[in-house]
Structure formats: structure tokens, C-alpha cells
Amino acid sequence: MKAKKIAVIGAGVSGLGAIKSCLEEGLEPTCFEKGSDIGGLWRYEETPDTGRAGIYKSLTCNTSKEMTAFSDYPVPDHFPNYMHNSKMMEYLRMYARHFGLMQHIEFLVRKVCSVRKRPDFSSSGQWDVVVEADGKQQSYIFDGVMICSGHYTEKHLPLQEFAGPKQRGHSMWHWNFQSPEPKRTLCKGLGFILQIWSVTNTAVWLLEASLQPHKTIFPYLSRDINLKKNRYYGAFEIIYHNFFINKIHSTFSDDLPNRIITGKVRMKPNVKEFTETSAIFEDGTEEKVDTVLFATGYTFSFPFLEDDLAILDSQHSMYKFVFPPQLEKPTLAFIGLLQPVGALIPTTELQSRWAVRVFQGLKKLPSETDMLAEINRRKTRMAKEFVDSPRGASRVYYIDYMDEIASELGVKPNLLSLFLWDAKLAREVFYGPCTPYQYRLQGPGKWTGARAAILTQRARILKPLRTRVLQHSGSRSSGWLWVRSVCAVIFLSASMVIILQMIGH
Template identity: 40%
Template sequence: MMCFPDFPYPDDYPNYMHHSKLQEYIRTFAQKKNLLRYIQFETLVSSIKKCPNFLVTGQWEVVSEKDGKEESAIFDAVMICSGHHVYPNLPIDSFPGLQQFQGHYLHSRDYKDPEAFKGKRVLVIGLGNSGSDIAVELSRLAAQVIISSRSGSWVMSRVWNDGYPWDMVYVTRFATFLRNALPSFVSDWLYVKKMNTWFKHENYGLMPLNGPLRKEPVFNDELPSRILCGTVSIKPSVKEFTETSAVFEDGTVFEAIDSIIFATGYGYAYPFLDDSIIKSRNHEVTLFKGIFPPKMEKPTLAVIGLVQSLGAAIPTADLQARWAAKVFAKSCTLPTTSEMMDDIDEKMGKKLKWFGQSQTLQTDYITYMDELCSFIGAKPNIPWLFLTDPQLALEVFFGPCSPYQFRLMGPGKWDGARNAILTQWDRTVKPTRTRAVSEAQRPQHFHNLLKMLSCPLLLLAVWLTFY
């Protein structure tokens, strides 16, 4: 689910791999695609500015530094691909009394090893993936670990139906169709019901304040068991700090704290670029489809990776870059500025409905990917597939929305995409079936459909939706 769309992972790789495996995969990809000769390593980009004749050429002057030497070069187009996990958000001013705290505090980015916290009393602020992972790891060595969460989170296991990875079961076109087609009260009810299948979140102090909102869940297989064993505790927001303790909003106090770890995310910034280019209105990110500045005189700058969805980053960035390259090459044309701004306003309204009042970068994965595919003529034609290749169509619609789907047709088509889709379940179980006791059983799409439709409320909702 996370590979480049025309470059599957080796089938002996684990489904959830160590970072060294991912690094090995990316290095192999770069070598196979002959990319290393284009990369200038250990080079800092300090400035990107429009050339004086930008209105005519659309060119950019890029100033970079390497080994203490500064160099300037002119480029016809620029892609900014530094993502949004670069600048740690350390909200010191948001916590009264933190300046007088006598212990040690750091951002989760600076956390490297649990050994330094052995026997310590640790407060982790933030209930995201990083905060949960750190708290679970520390709970084996620290004397006590408390997580402070402002709004709670849904916590999901990586292991889902029949032991398959969660995203292969959850991130499907059929599931997306149901979520978007059903009345919101039904899809919200189904969402909360599914999230509470593993354990009741309210019993563990994890229940989100705005339960049905599509906040990005936390993936952690161990956090509920660590809470159950008492090695991790969940508390509300910190009201204030003293020299040695934290006072929470509910009036309880965590005494004798040795360390505070702020798992409070990152801020996205592009210090080498005029801030008004990306935040062109009210200091909000205003990018068409999260990529193109809509008020740019020439469409020669694209931001890659400044979105976040319940889907993998690599295929998302791949598709963004494919579209940007076509725009740069003038084989794709962007809409007018007013049309792009209207689209941005519409998307902001949907985000407010789905995610609440926040500066989230979240978007619906499959809907977003299909939008990008439509611009370059690579969106999978599901009705046509059902007519011409029913076996493939069933897997594309009911099975996981794996990256190969976006290389089935159109520009950039990969001849191996069909086979990669039809064999994806076999490759998924290969690294886990090291002791084979029977034939591997693929998920039965129609069985899962019937199981979902066996719910009377869902049946009623489907009937109301279509009739």
C-alpha cells in the first residue's frame, strides 16, 4: 500500500517494515531508475525567488549552499518536496509555568532511545502516533508514564480482519463509496462502531471529544494493553506546571516529573520562499489540490507532500509529481484563478465539516487520488473494467486501493499493474506464512459485503440513499 506504483516491495519484506528496510527500498528504487546522478546531497537551498522576467519565462533563481560555498542557478520550474514534518512545534508559551519547571523537556523529534529515561517519571504531551509509540516504549523502562491529551484519539490496531493489515481492508473504493454515499448520521455511526470494535475507548480515557469527526486515528497495537496493565495512564490537558509537577484540567496532579516529551507535531514552513506564495489569503495555505499556488502568474511551482490523508505518502507524492510534471511540460492546463479559488473554498468547507475547526492538511485519500488521476487521464475506469476484465474490476473496487491502480491506464501506464493487483494478497501473506499449515485464504469480497449489509440500520440507509 505504500510502494511506488510501478515498483512493488520485495515479497519477502514484512508488511510493516523497519525504517532500514524502507531506506533500502528507496535506495534501490533510485538506483534502478537511475536517479542518483540527479541528486545533489548535503546541499541546502537557502533561497527561491522569481527571476526578474518571471512574467515572460516563469523561471526561478535558486540559491544553494554546499561546503560553505554559495551557488545560484536558474530553473524553468520548481517542485518543493520537503513535506510537513520538518520544523518541530514546541508550544512553550501555551503552558503556564513551564519556564520554572526544573526537569528536562524536549520535542519528540529529539527522542532517540528509552535508556536515558530508565526509572524516570515521564509526561508525554500529545496522543498522536509519535506520542503513543514513545509512551509505549518508555513504559517498559520508566517508573511511570502519563500521556496528556487535549482531545483524545481513536486508537486502531495494525492487524485487522483475518489478520490482514488494516489499510488493505479499510482503504477500498467500496468503503469510500459507502462513507460518501450514506447519510452522515449512518456513516458516523458505522465509523464509531468500527473504532470501538477492538475496545471501548471511553473505558480507557481515549474517546475523542468529537467522536464522529474524521480525525486521523492513532495506530498502536500495544497502547490499550499498556493502559490495562497500568504502565501508561491517560490524562486531560495540562492546566499549568510547577517546578516539579503538572496540574491537569481535571484538578489531578502528576508529581515529581523528571522529563516532559512534547509530541506536539510539526509546523510547515518554507523559509527559502516568500510566504505569501503558499499562504496567499489570511495566512492560510491556499493551494489548488494542495499543490499549485492559484494566483501564480505562471504555473511553474508545485508543492509536493503538503497533504495528509488516511493513505500512504509515497503513492500520493508520486501522483502529485506526475501531474506537476505535465503542467510544467504544458501537456496539462490548470483552471482559471477564480475556478481554483472556488475549489479551494469548497474543500475548506468540507474539511470544516469532516475534521472540525483546525488547520488540518487532511483529505480523503481515494477521492483525492482519483481527482489527481483525472487531470492526467489515468483514473481507473471501473465500469469499463467490469465489462472487459471482471476479475480485475472486483479486486480494484472491493479490494485494497493499492498504488498499482493508478498505473493501470493512461499516461504512465505500467504493464505489470494488473498482475501486481491480482497477486497482492499472496505477497502480503508470504512473509507471515513461514510455517504453512494450509492454503492461504484470500478475503472474500462478497462475504464482507453481505456481512455489512446484514445490519438492518445499514440496509435502511442504503435504501434511503438510492430510492
């Protein structure tokens, strides 16, 4: 039987996972990439292409390598736990070479002109795809389409929110920023921080990047640990709600709190208006500003899609953020168009693994009525859990979401059965960090190396930290271990006391 042909739009982290998933299921992918290389947003360039989202030179991943890795390709043990963008690119190149992905990518495709249903779509599910490269347009017929271009495409510039004359200084969008200069900078938004004044009109949690999500008590314990710290950082006004509140956006950073307490970053309320040389804030204070840096998010844009499909994601009306519910044939999938509270790579990889199984007819979607009902239930639930904003409407708790997609795919690990046939592995899955390898233990795409990857993950975490080995006597090591154990007990006891006190409030 002839392999189905799949179009993959974009060769960033989501696109690479999509190509790999296609090959894994015996599909024939063709990836269209606008740039000259893989990596998407992670590819740093001194002079980024016009209209392409860029990153600043010092950017480092805020999720650890073990949480961020593809599920069947761990990051090398000697790589740092939080990778600089150059290390991330090195890892992506290794992944692409290992699985032979490059031969399926067409680079320098200036644009995807159109993705349209063929006249016989209701029976064939096929798509007409037109792309432009080297000044020429070329048409293709595909059995399925995976849109992996991401949501970092159209800038959201809220200039209309600010009164006063146009700022005389330099205003810029954050993807144009390359490296810091000694200027008085105002940063609007907290997803991206530079120096001097950071402005936000919503609450935010500042969490240490070294805190890693588990499937147990992490969300509650970590917020308790950080509650009082945030009060001093000024990242949000004091709130007197239940501390289990989920509507507050979390920013993982070890650097930002240090910048705040040393005065290099000063937290301010929202901007009321601009003058020609300064900003006036809602608390009445005024500061001279050389540069205004907007880090205010993005809007979605899919100009190559038919009108009824192009508006869907702006309304967040995809089934589990992947499938348009109204198509006669489920042969179009959106990959990576969500905001996981956690790592993106393993989240989108699961989306792709699920999508290709649906393309192959090995997994069935519910009826359109049932999918729409599920979409509405999710919208209602998310409205209660997250801030009412375009970004909030697409946010998910990534462990819960990965488990959800893994259940659809049939790869969610069964802890009970794990404890019965492999107690050692079960303990690490349950008590250890929620790493992506656990979604390769069983079911479609099972990887024989998954068990070893899980049982050695702590060694890979420690490897880059052990750049020198200190020799200790046995008695000293035992004494130090005893001290650490006592400290751990004290810390956990104090944490529980704080939690109980806050619940009482």
C-alpha cells in the first residue's frame, strides 16, 4: 500500500517532532521551512529575517533538559541542565541527524500560499497545497497537513492603551532585541525581562527554574515556598485568595529575583501614559525612559487557510487544541498552538504522535457534536483557572494535558501494573520528575530504551554539576548525610506548617 503523503509546515521543535512521528507510522512527510535551517524560534541570528521571531543572544531555556527532551532521545548527560540557545540548537541537530529528518525538509520556502480542501475532500480527505520558492509557485497534493508554524508570528502591540504623545525615544518589539545596552529600558510585559523597569498589569508567580514539576504535590508546595518571596519582589499586588489559586501566570527564572533585589530591575504598575521622554505610571510616578520594549504577546495568523479554518484557533475551537471539529475527514492537525505551563517539546510531540495515528485511521475522533461539547467544557474550565486573555485561553497544565493526549494515544503509563512487574521503575516514575520517556514505556511507539532513560535521569542531572570530585572520609560523608536528612525533615515540617496557616487564612 502506498504511503500517505503529509505536509508539515515549519521545521521548528514542533515540526521536527511531527516529521519524526510521520516516519514512525510509515507516512511520507514533506516539511516546508521558510528559513535556511531548522530550529525555528531557537535559531539565533545576528540579523534575523524580517518578520521572523528572533531570540536574544543570551537566551537560556527555562525548563530543564530532562523535562524538555524528546521522549526517545535524551539530552546528552554532559549538557547543562538549563540549556543556552546554542546548546538547544546542538541538541535539535543531533535529533534531526539521528532520525534522518533533514532529507524530508525543503528550506527557503518563502511562503505557503494556500492550503485548500480538494473538490473530493469529503471522500478523499486530501489537500491542495501551494508554496512559493525561488520566485516560483509549486502545487502539491497531500493526504494530511500538520501546521507546526507556531503562534509566535503576529505581534500584539497594545499602543492604543497608552495616552500622551508618541514616545520620542526608541520603541521596539522584543524579538528585535539582540543584546543589552546601557540604557534606561521600560519592558511592558513579564514574559521577557531585561533591565530597569518591568511593567505588568496582571499578577504573576516568580518560581525558581530549578523547581521541577512532579505528578504529586509540586504545584502547591512550590507556590507556598514562593508566596512570601513574591511579596518582596513586587511582582504582584498582595492577594488574599486561597493560595491554591491557579489564575496567576508563572514565570520561571533564577535570574529575575536577583535582578530585582539588586535594583537592576524595578517592578512598576501599568503605564498610564507616555510623554516624549518618559513614562507615567498608574501610581503617579514618572521615570525617564530611553527605550520602550514591548513583550506583550502574539496573535495568531494563518493566511494560507480557508476562511472558516483560519479563524478557528483565534477562537480556541480545536478539539484538544489539535483537530478542527467540523471537517468531514480529520486530516488537518494544529501542532504547538497552545501555551503549556511547562516544556513545549514533549507536549507537541505527543500531539504529533496522536495526529498521525488519526491520519492512519488507527485512532478515531468523537463525533462533531461530542467534540464541540468537549471544547465548550474546556473553555468553561479554563475561564475559571486562567486569566481572561488570548494567552490564558490557550494555556494548559502540561502534565495533565500530556496525560490526556497520552490516554487518547494509549501510551499513558499504568502505575499499578508498573508496581506489579517493575517496582524500581514504578518508584522512579511516581516519585521522580515527570519526564517524557514514560510515554514510551508501552503502546504505539514503545521504545526499548525508555526504562533505562528513566532510571538514569538523575545521573544525567548530576553529571554537568560534577566538574570536580572531592574526596571525603566515610565517617564525614555519613555525618553529612545525617545532617542533610535532618534539614530535609525540618524543611518539610516548616512547609506544611506554612501551608496549614495559609489555608486557615
